[in-house]
Amino acid sequence: MRPRTRKTLRDRVEAAIARRGDDVFLTREFARLGGEDQIIRALRELVREGRLVRLGYGVYARAERSRLSGRPVLTARDGFAGASREALTKLGVDWQPTEAERAYNEGRSTQVPANAVVRVKGRFARRLGYGGNSLVVERRT
Incomplete structure (x- = not known):
């Protein structure tokens, strides 16, 4: 018998x-496993290995190593835009797509929105970014 x-x-x-189907993880989701410092240390190790990428303070996303460059690549279904929106939802931020994106999705425009832009109501001060892209936040009233 093995110990x-x-x-x-x-x-x-x-x-x-591995058990979760999510692409984005918050540090606080692992709070039941141990102390915050230890969790952050474990997540930082996974980032160093290329299993996760850090999108912002306390926000991490699933990643894998690129076969071409060897660098970690975000594996979220809708790329950075999808990962950042999932993060906003998990953070409890009330967000909506911008008017330009809605116009494209409804067929009123042929211009494809290229940047990750969302409209938020209320306060949101975090910065989310990955690989030179950053989430642009528009305020709505």
């Missing part, structure tokens, strides 16, 4: 990420 080895916190965080 049982305890899983490290990093192993438990990695297993929790």
